Amino acid sequence: MIEVQGLCKRFGAVDVLSELSLSVDKGKVAAIIGPSGGGKSTFLRCINGLESFERGHVRVGDDVLVSSDSARQRAERLRAIRRKVGFVFQQFNLFPHLDVIGNIVEAPLRVLGHERASAVGEAVRLLERVGLADKKSALPHELSGGQQQRVAIARALAMRPEVLLLDEPTSALDPVMAAEVMSVITELASAGQTMIVVTHQLALVRAIADTVHVFAGGRRVEYGPTAAVFESPAHDITRAFLHKLQAW
Amino acid sequence: MARRRVDVLVVAIFFLSLLWATPARAEIPSLLTPGVLTWGGDQEGGGPYVYPADDDPRRVVGFEVELADELAARLGLRARFLQGQWDRMPDLLRARKCDIVLNGYEWMPARLDVMEATIPYYVFGLQLLARDTGEITSWGDLERPFAQGRRRIGVLAASAAEKYLQSRPSLAIEIVSYDGSTDAMREVETGKLDATLQDTPAATFYRSRFPRLRAVGAPVGHGYYVVYAQEGQKALVRRLNEALLAMIDEGRIEAIYRAYGIWNDAQRELGDIARSGRFYGYSKEWHDRPAVTKRGVRDGPPERRVEITARKRGFEVVRAYGGVLLQSAGLTLVLSCLSFPLAVLAGLFIAMGRLYGPAWLRAPLAVYVEFLRGTPVMLQLFFIFFFLPEVGINVPAFWTAILGLSVNYSAYESEIYRAGLSAVPKGQMEAALALGMSRPLALRRIIVPQAVRIVVPPVVNDFIALFKDTSVCSVVTLVELTKRFSVLSQSTQATTELMAMTAVLYLVMSYPLSLVSRRLELGAGKAPS
Numbered sequence: 001m002i003e004v005q006g007l008c009k010r011f012g013a014v015d016v017l018s019e020l021s022l023s024v025d026k027g028k029v030a031a032i033i034g035p036s037g038g039g040k041s042t043f044l045r046c047i048n049g050l051e052s053f054e055r056g057h058v059r060v061g062d063d064v065l066v067s068s069d070s071a072r073q074r075a076e077r078l079r080a081i082r083r084k085v086g087f088v089f090q091q092f093n094l095f096p097h098l099d100v101i102g103n104i105v106e107a108p109l110r111v112l113g114h115e116r117a118s119a120v121g122e123a124v125r126l127l128e129r130v131g132l133a134d135k136k137s138a139l140p141h142e143l144s145g146g147q148q149q150r151v152a153i154a155r156a157l158a159m160r161p162e163v164l165l166l167d168e169p170t171s172a173l174d175p176v177m178a179a180e181v182m183s184v185i186t187e188l189a190s191a192g193q194t195m196i197v198v199t200h201q202l203a204l205v206r207a208i209a210d211t212v213h214v215f216a217g218g219r220r221v222e223y224g225p226t227a228a229v230f231e232s233p234a235h236d237i238t239r240a241f242l243h244k245l246q247a248w
Numbered sequence: 249m250a251r252r253r254v255d256v257l258v259v260a261i262f263f264l265s266l267l268w269a270t271p272a273r274a275e276i277p278s279l280l281t282p283g284v285l286t287w288g289g290d291q292e293g294g295g296p297y298v299y300p301a302d303d304d305p306r307r308v309v310g311f312e313v314e315l316a317d318e319l320a321a322r323l324g325l326r327a328r329f330l331q332g333q334w335d336r337m338p339d340l341l342r343a344r345k346c347d348i349v350l351n352g353y354e355w356m357p358a359r360l361d362v363m364e365a366t367i368p369y370y371v372f373g374l375q376l377l378a379r380d381t382g383e384i385t386s387w388g389d390l391e392r393p394f395a396q397g398r399r400r401i402g403v404l405a406a407s408a409a410e411k412y413l414q415s416r417p418s419l420a421i422e423i424v425s426y427d428g429s430t431d432a433m434r435e436v437e438t439g440k441l442d443a444t445l446q447d448t449p450a451a452t453f454y455r456s457r458f459p460r461l462r463a464v465g466a467p468v469g470h471g472y473y474v475v476y477a478q479e480g481q482k483a484l485v486r487r488l489n490e491a492l493l494a495m496i497d498e499g500r501i502e503a504i505y506r507a508y509g510i511w512n513d514a515q516r517e518l519g520d521i522a523r524s525g526r527f528y529g530y531s532k533e534w535h536d537r538p539a540v541t542k543r544g545v546r547d548g549p550p551e552r553r554v555e556i557t558a559r560k561r562g563f564e565v566v567r568a569y570g571g572v573l574l575q576s577a578g579l580t581l582v583l584s585c586l587s588f589p590l591a592v593l594a595g596l597f598i599a600m601g602r603l604y605g606p607a608w609l610r611a612p613l614a615v616y617v618e619f620l621r622g623t624p625v626m627l628q629l630f631f632i633f634f635f636l637p638e639v640g641i642n643v644p645a646f647w648t649a650i651l652g653l654s655v656n657y658s659a660y661e662s663e664i665y666r667a668g669l670s671a672v673p674k675g676q677m678e679a680a681l682a683l684g685m686s687r688p689l690a691l692r693r694i695i696v697p698q699a700v701r702i703v704v705p706p707v708v709n710d711f712i713a714l715f716k717d718t719s720v721c722s723v724v725t726l727v728e729l730t731k732r733f734s735v736l737s738q739s740t741q742a743t744t745e746l747m748a749m750t751a752v753l754y755l756v757m758s759y760p761l762s763l764v765s766r767r768l769e770l771g772a773g774k775a776p777s
Binding site: 048049050078079082083085086087089091093094095096097106107110111112155156159 | 673675676678679680681682683684685686689693694697698701
């Protein structure tokens with residue numbers, strides 16, 4: 001479904017990402033954990049082209065993004081890949097000038113060329129799914145953080161993405177709101193949505209992830225089935241990281 | 249018998265002159281508009297030259313208006329007045345915005361390098377005017393040191409009077425320049441100036457309006473008003489000279505000048521100087537032409553008398569000039585409302601080009617913005633109106649104003665937009681791109697709408713500023729509200745009333761904008777920061 005191979009990114013003399021690979025099968029969920037500054041978010045952002053990379057490639061279905069692409073090729077491939085890959089930001093990034101429905105239907109209308117009526121119908125269904133059917137015409141600033149993140153998820157889903165990338169989706173939220181968002185993500189996982197999620201919430205990882213990938217210093221230090229990594233971590237960094245989080 | 253001979257002679261000369269004039273008519277040089285003699289002048293200079301008519305301030309009257317009308321008629325043309333700024337008349341000529349300048353312009357050898365001059369149509373002097381309280385009773389008083397420092401003498405900017413005073417270093421005076429002659433006269437009455445030196449026509453004409461002024465000594469200096477034409481327009485000047493000479497000979501000049509009370513003995517010189525060939529541009533044949541016997545002018549009182557009416561006051565002023573001020577306010581409104589949307593639109597594209605455009609575009613746009621912000625709009629208007637014609641681009645006054653204002657303001661608007669666009673968080677663009685939008689689509693649907701909300705207050709603020717900046721358009725011959733105020737105030741002295749009306753008109757136009765801005769600001773305030 002989605003496969004990243006040998007991704008390298010440098011920033012000046014610093015290797016931000018080195019030789020990172022990761023693949024997720026259709027309907028599966030991969031979780032990326034690891035200490036801050038380990039390149040988790042950067043990796044996720046490389047997948048849909050919000051960051052560039054120097055070597056390696058990203059394959060989503062039949063579309064391949066290669067580092068050696070010219071600017072024009074890159075723009076073309078990115079458009080194709082971005083239609084297949086949804087992205088949920090830590091800071092939600094809802095459009096403040098559009099109401100909830102407007103946020104959700106904007107891309108289906110303008111990018112996919114859907115009819116307004118069907119797009120709005122789909123948006124309402126998605127809002128029901130994330131538990132916000134009564135907030136259709138609210139403006140983003142009238143919503144709590146948890147509600148905004150759920151709208152953001154609905155907005156990403158409205159494009160019917162083959163893969164959903166979630167970049168620390170609960171980090172900007174208090175525990176109650178984080179729980180609301182996690183339950184939505186859990187529901188998506190059980191419905192078979194392919195996802196890659198970067199998170200510090202081990203409970204969420206346990207609940208939804210098929211595989212766990214531990215990133216540190218721009219490398220993948222360990223990966224494997226969730227249970228295996230959690231029960232018997234092979235790497236010191238993994239052990240230290242899990243220990244620190246669980247001690248909280 | 250003798251009388252009959254004279255009549256025959258007159259008739260013969262009349263026909264001869266017709267014959268003589270006919271071929272010349274064919275050689276009338278290229279005029280701006282065929283069949284029309286466009287003449288430049290500034291109503292702000294006031295009476296008796298060119299000033300707004302009492303009954304209809306949209307119309308100009310004055311001895312130069314009558315002169316222009318008759319000269320044009322004698323050339324088989326129709327006269328059309330072009331309002332310009334007095335000290336810019338030579339530029340108007342050079343940029344081919346008018347055919348001739350006929351507005352109290354003195355004959356000066358230096359001017360002949362860039363313009364063609366006719367024979368003089370008026371011999372003027374400079375009259376010193378002071379308060380009737382008697383502090384200054386002679387020119388000698390100006391040479392004596394004065395307890396409170398130097399005496400302050402008001403003059404028309406760039407006029408012969410200014411040059412005359414500058415040429416007399418022995419005078420213990422400070423020269424103060426004004427744009428209109430009556431401003432200086434009023435300031436002498438109110439005591440801000442000690443005296444003013446005026447061309448004799450203005451001094452004579454406005455005597456009744458300023459009863460507390462007294463002429464000091466006899467007129468000094470000695471100069472000639474001439475008509476100037478574009479360089480190389482020798483044929484036109486020749487035709488004008490013929491017409492002027494005929495008007496002098498036939499007494500038409502005297503009749504007009506008597507009507508305005510500005511005829512005096514000095515004018516008797518007019519025909520002689522022409523014939524004695526003392527002026528640049530004369531060919532020998534002038535010298536040989538016989539004087540036509542005077543007709544139509546009798547000694548004694550003139551047939552008609554043009555006098556300034558008593559100064560209007562209070563609501564009389566509102567009634568008389570409200571309409572014309574309102575009309576000029578309309579021009580101000582049209583100029584603002586046409587140029588500002590253009591400025592905003594151009595500014596938006598410039599800002600987007602600088603922020604998101606290709607690298608090769610950013611530097612030129614930065615230069616554009618810095619250049620236009622760093623130079624006065626007046627200079628830019630000037631460039632478009634007076635310089636571009638020299639390279640073959642002739643933009644009419646109205647479009648010069650629209651172009652100049654919108655180009656100038658586009659630089660300011662682009663900076664506001666650049667700030668507004670930069671203020672939209674980076675995550676907004678990322679979210680839009682992540683949804684598969686193209687950059688242009690993301691800009692149009694997501695970024696610009698948010699930036700617009702941020703920039704509404706400063707943009708409306710600029711619109712209000714532009715309203716008032718339209719007043720600089722008077723340099724390109726447009727009579728908008730402020731210029732109309734100056735013109736009317738010079739000719740009527742109802743300054744207080746006119747000022748109040750002008751201020752009210754500006755307020756009435758700009759205050760609704762402030763209200764709109766406040767509403768939009770409140771609306772935008774709802775969005776999260």
